[in-house]
Amino acid sequence: MIKIIKNILTFLVIFLVIGEITVRLKNGVSDIPQRQIDEFGIQKYYPNQQGFWRGGTHAWNINELGWPGYLPKNYDNLISIIGDSFIENFMNPNDCHQSVFLKENAPKYNFIEAGRSGVSFIEGMEISKQLNKFKPITNLIYVNDADFYQSLVEVAPAEDITQFSLESDSIVLGKMKSPLLKKILYNWKFAYYMYNKKI
Amino acid sequence: MDYFVGIKIDSSDDKKLRKYWLWGSVGFNLALLGFFKYYNFFVDSWVDMLSAIGYNTTSSWTLRVILPVGISFYTFQTMSYSFDVYYKKLKPTKDYLTFAAFVSFFPQLVAGPIERASNLLSQIVKKRTFNKxxxxxxxxxxxxxxxxxxxxxxxxxxxxxxxxxxxxxxxxxxxxxxxxxxxxxxxxxxxxxxxxxxxxxxxxxxxxxxxxxxxxxxxNVAEYWQRWHISLSTWFRHYLYIPLGGSRGSKLKSIRNISIIFLVSGLWHGANWTFVFWGAFHAVMFIPVFLMGRNAIxxxxxxxxxxxxxxxxxxxxxxxxxxxxxxxxxxxxxxxxxxxxxxxxxxxxxxxxxxxxxxxxxxxxxxxxxxxxxxxxxxxxxxxxxxxxxxxxxxxxxxxxxxxxxxxxxxxxxxxxxxxxxxxx
Structure with a gap:
């Protein structure tokens, strides 16, 4: 009996190691960039990260401002594009981001993106305040219907996004949700792969 | 059909009668296979041929039947039973359930290996115990x-x-x-x-x-056929190639037999000229190996x-x-x-x-x-x-x-x- 248990444990250890190696080699799961809350209470990514989208067909990168995609070559005639996962756009290569497309169609303008999945309308407004330091000629905030009511604590309370409280007439900053657990899960690729597969 | 044919062949000492029963079994099995698998192919080919020589016609004879899954596999398996009984390699079973288990043994029912009755039937009959x-x-x-x-x-x-x-x-x-x-x-x-x-x-x-x-x-191609789909290639060798004379006669006769085997093998795969060409191509590649005497080395x-x-x-x-x-x-x-x-x-x-x-x-x-x-x-x-x-x-x-x-x-x-x-x- 002890021999069987020892064999099972040995196999499990080998399986976990092989699982981790193979999932990393084949990019079985997307690399997930690590997030932080900056000094203004905005939840964004740690700057200068890189990783692969699932399958390893393209890489994403986080720029030095902590947002996905390229930074503009210069900041004249700047337009900011703020929004949720549609702007974040990890599923497409950097060359397929909105800023690249808009630059091609309107070459005399420059574009800067600030996207993060789950951003509410209020959070988009807060991000725009931060980007004002680059003196953009305008801020474009991409929103869906849900982003408006999800901006209100009293309507759709959510701890991890920045919202507005009608009762206290103030901004309620979002908090990181289980940061340690996420850090472990996203770095332990095999566990994250199994979690995604619902095995 | 093959269950009864097996018993009938075994019970008779008359060579002619035994042969009639065997051909009855082969004919019945091939008729089933032909109906489900090849009927439309031959009708369509006939229509195409008529069109090619100027008689434009459409076929009203084509049937809309679903091909039973794995029919080529279990048809050949039951035919091997009749052949083995005929060649006295096997005593027929008198137990219908045993025969049915041999024909419908689920792991290999739909895509083989095409078992020989002499191997599988004897194991079904034998009492088996769990072997770790x-x-x-x-x-x-x-x-x-x-x-x-x-x-x-x-x-x-x-x-x-x-x-x-x-x-x-x-x-x-x-x-x-x-x-x-x-x-x-x-x-x-x-x-x-x-x-x-x-x-x-x-x-x-x-x-x-x-x-x-x-x-x-x-x-070489000959070795390939000793390693690929062995249960089918040995089936053709035992029940078609050797009865046709195998490689015992003249070179020309052997070449004819090899060509038949490969063409039939191609047709076995499906009712389409692509499979016939596939078989013919293999025959063309195999024959030089055979003529050089390198087919069994x-x-x-x-x-x-x-x-x-x-x-x-x-x-x-x-x-x-x-x-x-x-x-x-x-x-x-x-x-x-x-x-x-x-x-x-x-x-x-x-x-x-x-x-x-x-x-x-x-x-x-x-x-x-x-x-x-x-x-x-x-x-x-x-x-x-x-x-x-x-x-x-x-x-x-x-x-x-x-x-x-x-x-x-x-x-x-x-x-x-x-x-x-x-x-x-």
Whole structure:
């Protein structure tokens, strides 16, 4: 009996190691960039990260401002594009981001993106305040219907996004949700792969 | 039918009567097969022929019938029963349930191996007890079969389908890639099924015959046929080639017999001229080997029999045989014979190279690595097709089990989920 248990444990250890190696080699799961809350209470990514989208067909990168995609070559005639996962756009290569497309169609303008999945309308407004330091000629905030009511604590309370409280007439900053657990899960690729597969 | 025919043949000493019963059985089985599988093919071919000589006509004789799954396999299996009884290799069973179990033994019912009654029936009759080692061996074969099917055959399927469907838009390099990957797909799909069937039978204490012995390491076309779909090729040898005279008569007669075997083998696969051409092509490739007397020289050995690596000559032989077999698969995989010839023409007349992109957007390098590692691993285990994980060290075995399981998880794609290719036959 002890021999069987020892064999099972040995196999499990080998399986976990092989699982981790193979999932990393084949990019079985997307690399997930690590997030932080900056000094203004905005939840964004740690700057200068890189990783692969699932399958390893393209890489994403986080720029030095902590947002996905390229930074503009210069900041004249700047337009900011703020929004949720549609702007974040990890599923497409950097060359397929909105800023690249808009630059091609309107070459005399420059574009800067600030996207993060789950951003509410209020959070988009807060991000725009931060980007004002680059003196953009305008801020474009991409929103869906849900982003408006999800901006209100009293309507759709959510701890991890920045919202507005009608009762206290103030901004309620979002908090990181289980940061340690996420850090472990996203770095332990095999566990994250199994979690995604619902095995 | 064959159950009663078996009893009737055995109960008679009259040679003529025995032969009548045998032909009755063969005729009945072939009639069933012909009706379901070949009737429309011959009607359509007849109509096409009339059209070709100027009589434009449409067929009102074509039937809309569903081909029963695996009909070619169990028809041949029951025919082998009648033949074995006729040749007195086997005593017929008087128990109908035993006979029914032999015909419908579920692991190999739909895609073989096509068992001989002399092997399977005797095991069904015998009292069996649980054998741990046999069951463990069976589970290992099932795992290996699943790996071949899920990780390789099914994951290559979208690539092969894309290339063969859109061959008119791809350069020669992509067409060569497509047919090469199809070679691995069809091998892993079919041998994977056979391994699962053999492994499952082992769990019931039954040993089925081997159906594949690493055909990709064959050194000539004759050796390839000793290693590919063994249960069918030996069936044809025992019940068709040898009764026709085999290689006992003149060279010309032997060539005729070989040609018949390959044409029938092609037709067995399906009612389509593509399979007939595929069979004919193999006959053309086999006959020179036969005439040089090299058709049986590798019967009892494998490549690099007494060394780790193959010699340069052997490497050349492996590459040439693989190229011939892979080329023949253009006929096997194409929808129509016209498609086959256009496909071949494009390879030879439009030679250009372009990087191929996976139709679902995946990274192609992962598939190349998988196939190369698979070939290397099969080379390592090439001496024993029944023991894919025969390593003394348990750490090595556990590592390989883990790799195999992970490959299945990582390469499995629900959108590319495929039934077994040979189910259609």
């Amino acid at each position: 080692q046999q069951s463990v061996d069976g589970l290992k074969l099932i795992l290996w079969g699943l790996f071949k099917k899920i990780a390789i055959a099914d994951s290559l399927s979208p690539i092969v389908d894309d290339i063969f469907t859109n061959y008119a838009h791809y350069p020669a390099s992509t067409l060569i890639l497509g047919v090469t990957l199809f070679s691995f797909q069809v091998y892993c799909d079919f041998s994977g099924y056979s391994d699962i069937a053999i492994g499952t039978a082992k769990l019931f204490g039954i040993e089925l015959m081997s159906n594949f012995k690493f055909p990709q390491f064959a050194r 590798y019967k009892d050995s494998v490549v690099a029999q007494n060394s780790i690596f193959p010699s340069l000559t052997e490497i050349g032989q492996l590459i040439l045989t693989f190229a011939i077999v892979t080329f023949s698969r253009i006929f096997f995989r194409s929808e129509t014979i016209t498609d086959s010839f256009i496909f071949i023409k494009r390879i030879f007349t439009d030679f250009s190279f372009a990087t191929y992109q996976h139709p679902l957007g995946y990274r192609m390098i992962d598939y190349y690595v998988l196939v190369i590692l698979f070939v290397i691993y099969e080379y390592i285990i090439r001496k024993d097709e029944r023991s894919p994980f025969k390593f003394k060290s348990k750490y090595v075995r556990y590592t390989i089990y883990s790799l195999v399981i992970m490959a299945m998880l990582l390469y499995y794609d629900a959108s590319a989920d495929q039934s077994f290719i040979y189910f259609q036959f």
